[in-house]
Amino acid sequence: MKKNGYKTGIAGKWMQGVSDKVQMMDGSLDARDPDVAKRVKENYKHLQESVKSTGFDYAESLYYVNPGQWWSDAPLYTPKELRHHNQEWITKGAIDFIEQSKDEPFFLYMPTTMVHDPMAHDSIKADPQVTQAGYLDEAPDVQPPRHTIFERLKGRGIDFDNIKPEQEMQAHFLSGTLWLDDGIGAVLDKLDELALADNTVVIYASDNGRKAKFSTYDSAAKMPCLIRWPGKIKPDSVCNELASNIDFAPTIYDICGITPPSNAVIDGKSLLPALTGGRYKRDHIFMEITVERAVVTDDRFKYIAVRYPPQIREKVDKGELYNHWCQPMEFGVWGHSYNAELYYPSYFDADQLYDLSKDPHEQNNLADNPDYSEKLTQMKKIMRMYSRNLPHPFAEFKKKNQS
DSSP states (O other): GGGOOEEEEEEEEOOOOOOOOOOOOOOOOOOOOOOHHHHHHHHHHHHHHHHTTTTTTTEEESSSSOOOOOOOOOOOOGGGGGSSSSSSHHHHHHHHHHHHHSSOOEEEOOOOTTTSSOHHHHHHOOTTEEEEHHHHHHHOSSSTHHHHHHTTTTTOOOTTOOGGGGHHHHHHHHHHHHHHHHHHHHHHHHHHTTTOOOOOOOEEEOOSTTTOOOSHHHHHHOOOOOHHHHHHSSSSOOOOOOOGGGGGHHHHHHHOOOOOTTOOOOOOOOOOOHHTTOOOOOOEEEETTTTEEEEETSSEEEEEEEEEOHHHHHHHHHTTOOTTTTTTTGGGGGGGGTTTTHHHHTTTSSEEEEEEETTOOOOOTTTTTTOOOOHHHHHHHHHHHHHSSSSSOOOGGGGGOOO
16 A cells, blocks of 8 residues: 555554563553553553554554453553543544545554443543553543433433443443444544545444354354445445455455555455446355354355364363363353354354355254255365365365375
């Protein structure tokens, strides 16, 4: 993007590794102590350097990871009191970049911390000057005030001044989503204000669902994606074609008229024809996470292969329960895959075949049904095709020369 005249910026969460100069800090430290505050700022400076070393011109309002463990004194990159969301800070970082770049082509990446832990409603009530870079001199004023979030959520059955334990997750998702929506709205308003909206493509996408996370079931892997391009994409149109997040890079290159670098491996396919009413056809897509691989075909069938490493497979065959992270199920909340084994009855099956048109919730495994033996064979062939191009082996789907 930079070589083709684009200024590149990021504001938000970075989870792609940092320099070893970034040091863990005990959670009990006082973030207002001058020496501690200095360490926080040094950490943040090294984080910025790490991010910029990957190619970004601009890197502000950064989080090392999700600001979780706020309840704990365990070491993280900041003292505990700074481990809160601050959506306004991320929004301001994005808006500042747009204002600085308004006279040239730009690419902005805005990965937010919503709606991960800690609880959004707790962060909304926290000091608005708290950030991963320390305390701000003043809170950002770039989107609707925080206190109005709870006011606008009245009538949803939750008293945000007295949240019951069983309402915690609902309160978190309601308030966090609205807080995020305010931030996105502020960015869109800035594009309007600067008369950039008609010449700016906005892509909104998520990476996974909460239910059965770390799996290839649709509740974890099938995500909404909204794309706005005035004059090019018809308003209120819906695309039901197969698509994958690996398609974003080639789509962005295509939209910007950029030829990918000669040494770049482009796994995805440009969605531009599908977005603008052109000819687009995708026969299948591939997914992979932990010990799962899956393929989905355009006739709405999904095949999931679960292949534990041999040492774990031996224990599973003896009746021991292991999740797909290869951890024993006795580990409690981290011993399962976000309740996937409760939602999906065939979670432990090595081969799973679903007809998503008739069984969208993936409850009826057809892999052992003789009526679908031909379909299973076909799906395994597609799986083998994808696996051939991957550097790591996967049971019987591995390359012949892989160990």
